Structures are given as C-alpha cells and as structure tokens.
Amino acid sequence: MIEHSRVIMHADMDAFYASVEQRDHPELRGRPLAVGGASARGVVAAASYEARRFGVRSAMPSVEAKRRCPQLTFVRGNMALYKKESARLFQIFKEFSPIVERVSLDEAFLDLTGSARLMGPAKQVGQQLRQQVHQQMSLPISVGIAPIKMVAKIASAAAKPDGLLEVTASEVQRFLEPLPVGRIWGVGPIAQEHLEELGFHTIGDVARATTDDLRHALGDWGVEIAQLARGQDIREVEAYREAVSYSEEHTFAQDITEKHELEPLVREHAESVARRLRHDGVRAHTVVLKWKSAQRRAPGARGYPVFTRRTTLAQPTDDGRTIAEHATHLLYRSGPDGAIRLLGVGCTGLTSDSVDQLPLFGASTDARRSTLNRTVDQITQRFGNKAIGALARKDREQVGLSMQIKRGDEPDG
Numbered sequence: 001m002i003e004h005s006r007v008i009m010h011a012d013m014d015a016f017y018a019s020v021e022q023r024d025h026p027e028l029r030g031r032p033l034a035v036g037g038a039s040a041r042g043v044v045a046a047a048s049y050e051a052r053r054f055g056v057r058s059a060m061p062s063v064e065a066k067r068r069c070p071q072l073t074f075v076r077g078n079m080a081l082y083k084k085e086s087a088r089l090f091q092i093f094k095e096f097s098p099i100v101e102r103v104s105l106d107e108a109f110l111d112l113t114g115s116a117r118l119m120g121p122a123k124q125v126g127q128q129l130r131q132q133v134h135q136q137m138s139l140p141i142s143v144g145i146a147p148i149k150m151v152a153k154i155a156s157a158a159a160k161p162d163g164l165l166e167v168t169a170s171e172v173q174r175f176l177e178p179l180p181v182g183r184i185w186g187v188g189p190i191a192q193e194h195l196e197e198l199g200f201h202t203i204g205d206v207a208r209a210t211t212d213d214l215r216h217a218l219g220d221w222g223v224e225i226a227q228l229a230r231g232q233d234i235r236e237v238e239a240y241r242e243a244v245s246y247s248e249e250h251t252f253a254q255d256i257t258e259k260h261e262l263e264p265l266v267r268e269h270a271e272s273v274a275r276r277l278r279h280d281g282v283r284a285h286t287v288v289l290k291w292k293s294a295q296r297r298a299p300g301a302r303g304y305p306v307f308t309r310r311t312t313l314a315q316p317t318d319d320g321r322t323i324a325e326h327a328t329h330l331l332y333r334s335g336p337d338g339a340i341r342l343l344g345v346g347c348t349g350l351t352s353d354s355v356d357q358l359p360l361f362g363a364s365t366d367a368r369r370s371t372l373n374r375t376v377d378q379i380t381q382r383f384g385n386k387a388i389g390a391l392a393r394k395d396r397e398q399v400g401l402s403m404q405i406k407r408g409d410e411p412d413g
C-alpha cells in the first residue's frame, strides 16, 4: 500500500445558528441562548456557548433545556438566513481549496494536499480561513488539521470555540490514544459498549491490539476500526480534482525591495500560469500572490517567512493579463513592505466548466481575448518554449497580433 500523506482541514462554525442570532441581535450576546421551539414539544437546534455551560445541547428537548438553565432565552430561528450565511461560508471555503466536501450547512472538509507550495503551511492557511470568516461574516469558526479526516474532525472539536488545532502525522497516534473508543468513526453507543466489554476502552487499546485478535473478536469490522484507531485511513475528501492549483515562482539572486521591479516578473508568471490553465482546460476563480521575506525569522532554510495574498474574481479566468492585473493589484495594495527573496503567482479555485459559458454581458471582449490566447498557445506549441520568454515581457494583445502576423511567413518553425 502506498502511503500518501494528505493534509485535511475540517472547518466547523461554532454554535452556528446561535452565533448568527447573537451577531445580529446584540442584546442576545453573552447570554444563554437556544435556537428552537420553546413549546412543550420543542427541541433545541443550536445552543450558544453560554447555554452549553449549563449543559444545554442541540437536539435536547426544550423543556429539559429550560430545566437545566431557567434563564435560557429561546429564539425561533430563521432557516432562510442561515442558508444564506452558509452560502457565503462555502464561497470562502472555495477560495482555500477546490476540494471541499460539505458535511452540513456550517461544516466541511477541505483538502489542502499539494497546496502548501502555493498557499503556505496548513496551519497558516487555517488561520487565514478563520480570519476571512471573522472579517466577512463576523462569526466564530474552528479548524482542525490532520492527515486523515477523522482526526481533523476530532481536532476541530477540540479546538472549539473559535480555535485551531493541527495534529501532524507524527502526533496522530499520541493524540488518539487516550480518547474513548466511541470517538472512532462508525462506533456508536452499542458498539462502544461491546468494545468495552471486550476490554477496549480507549482508541489506544484498539490500536495496540493485533489484527488477529481483532478479527477474532469483531470480524472484518475490527480490522477496519483498528486502522482508524492507528490513524490510517485512505478516505479522501470527495469532490477531488487532479490539480488544486497552478503556480510559478522565482527566487532572486539578490533581494528586491522596489515593487516596480517586480511587476515584469508578475506578468511573466501570470502568463505562464495562464498557459498551463488553458492547456489543461481549466479556469481559476482565485489569484494568489506569494512572497518570501528577506528578513530571516528562524535559522535554517525555512527561516524566511512566506506570505500570501489572494483575491477572488467575479468570473473564472485563464487569461494571463487578467491574472497579472489582479496579482499586481495585490502587490501594491497588500504586498511586501520590505526586501523579498522570492516571488510567485498562482491560481486556485479551479473550474473546468467554463469555455462554453462566457458571460452574456461583455462576451465579445472575453471571447476575443479567449480566441487570441488560444491562437498564441497554438503558435507557442509550434515554435517551442523559446517564444514564451519573449512573449511574456510584452503586452499580451500586441504580442498576440505580432505572432499572428508572423504565422503567415513561418520560415524556421
């Protein structure tokens, strides 16, 4: 079996419905709050953290909740609003990975495998995602990061409220070991009881048992849960796409401080990334600018901090000039404020259903640019990569035209 080390993020809003209500109704903040019906047959749909301190939980009968917390405030809730907020949330998720698996309205797995080169270390990406949710939605969210989904989910629960916890591959076993067997996916209350009768109380107990013992006691199911208990799970985040991002970067021989000196490089990288997008028949929703500061923060090759800034486009693109424009904007608006040693441009938020779906308005301009890009790509293919370097430094349309002219008298192709 090939061992792929994956990077999975589980992102989950804290007390979602209750948090939305507290955000929109300041008088409810800091108070025990339940979203749900207060009537005799009502059930708690969500409980604020203030209410949880009294033992109020979601799915609890409202009567029981009121008994545990007499000062509990009930609000009926507004599902249409929560759905709208959920759509905003998933829009943010999509900026961070094209592989987003929805678990519920306020919860998803994001596959970050392979995006570290572009987006930076997973923990940093997780913090950025939390920041985005705070800034755009004013709501708390918790994030768990781990090599497997089950552990990422347990980690996000452990990080609550409003926190982040990363469990690296080498920490997985130690993290799982003390947890009750009931935390293993697929082990419900009845199975847990059964396992405990057999002497398996913690996940560590299961992880340490031999395969033979487990098969003997529990059949194939025992072997399956033992894999989970050992932190081995090959279940991937669904909605998988081959490439998660395209990027190109350059390390300088000498550090660069002046932004205008970086502009040509931004354009060059943008064009190169765009060509690869077109080659693979995909378009990107998100443009990323990345740089490495020349200011060392720690010893070793990894001691230079890496930064990324991203922007999301209204329409997905595979056009180098569009990518360059956005990346250049990021460079000036929120780019480096000192000397840097590396610069990169990347695209993520990929979509493959684009070529025939150009926007109705302004279609002619987009379609023209699209045709032009494809023409240049064909020529580049015929004349090889040598043409690329020269292309990238000039204006896209000018170059495209000049290449088209050249095409008539191709002497030495």
Ligand SMILES: [Mg+2]
Pocket: 012, 013, 014, 015, 016, 106, 107
């Ligand atoms: Mg939640």
